[in-house]
Amino acid sequence: MTPNIAVVRIETPHWRSIPLWIPLFLLWIPVILLSPILLLVIVGLSIAGRVDPLRALSVIWGIVCSLPGTNVRVTSEGTKVVVRIL
Amino acid sequence: MNENRRQILEMLAAGKITADEAERLLSALEPDSTVSARTYAHTSTGSSGNGSQDSNVKAHAKYLRVLVEADPSMTGMKGPTTVNVRVPMKLLRAGVRLASLIPPQAHEQLDEALSRHGVPLTLSQIKPENLEELIDHLEDLTVDVDGKDGNNTKVRVFCE
Numbered sequence: 001m002t003p004n005i006a007v008v009r010i011e012t013p014h015w016r017s018i019p020l021w022i023p024l025f026l027l028w029i030p031v032i033l034l035s036p037i038l039l040l041v042i043v044g045l046s047i048a049g050r051v052d053p054l055r056a057l058s059v060i061w062g063i064v065c066s067l068p069g070t071n072v073r074v075t076s077e078g079t080k081v082v083v084r085i086l
Numbered sequence: 087m088n089e090n091r092r093q094i095l096e097m098l099a100a101g102k103i104t105a106d107e108a109e110r111l112l113s114a115l116e117p118d119s120t121v122s123a124r125t126y127a128h129t130s131t132g133s134s135g136n137g138s139q140d141s142n143v144k145a146h147a148k149y150l151r152v153l154v155e156a157d158p159s160m161t162g163m164k165g166p167t168t169v170n171v172r173v174p175m176k177l178l179r180a181g182v183r184l185a186s187l188i189p190p191q192a193h194e195q196l197d198e199a200l201s202r203h204g205v206p207l208t209l210s211q212i213k214p215e216n217l218e219e220l221i222d223h224l225e226d227l228t229v230d231v232d233g234k235d236g237n238n239t240k241v242r243v244f245c246e
Contacts, residue, residue: 062180
């Protein structure tokens with residue numbers, strides 16, 4: 001499943017943000033619109049690198065689909081940043 | 087009674103598993119357990135039932151977790167900096183497949199560069215199956231690094 005939502009939360013000692021839900025699925029709109037150009041670029045680069053374009057596409061797709069579940073949390077000097085991909 | 091519980095009790099009644107094994111299987115059915123009862127049942131069926139198959143039961147790790155607690159002397163910050171990253175194992179599997187996209191003409195150069203840095207590796211000999219095996223073994227990996235000489239930096243890498 002492709003990532004649908006990214007949740008970003010920032011906390012400082014004086015201020016705490018509400019979790020920001022970023023709808024990643026909306027990115028599909030520009031991606032679909034740009035897909036002919038993106039496909040041409042990927043196929044062109046694959047041919048230049050003598051790599052099977054289908055394999056390249058499957059690897060890229062695999063990485064995109066594996067992103068949900070990623071969680072990054074960084075805390076420093078009382079400031080906390082949390083990024084979750086759902 | 088749900089289907090799994092009934093299956094376990096039937097296996098116990100049929101003498102395929104011992105009472106101890108049935109107990110472990112039933113506890114594996116608890117919601118927070120990571121051990122698959124079905125896997126256990128599969129490995130138990132047809133065995134002598136002496137409990138030696140515990141080694142066969144292995145919950146597959148879903149995430150690789152990296153925890154870093156950096157000492158303020160390293161970061162220049164006032165307090166400790168902590169980084170907690172959870173990466174799905176699926177992402178690691180997909181990531182290692184990137185190696186298959188390295189153009190063949192670059193393999194020699196990479197091999198040379200790696201061996202110059204003390205890593206005698208031949209990239210062309212790494213097959214997708216090897217990468218899968220690598221990720222499987224990564225599930226057993228735990229790395230704990232503690233700083234020394236007053237440096238309190240700690241790094242932990244493990245699968246969960």
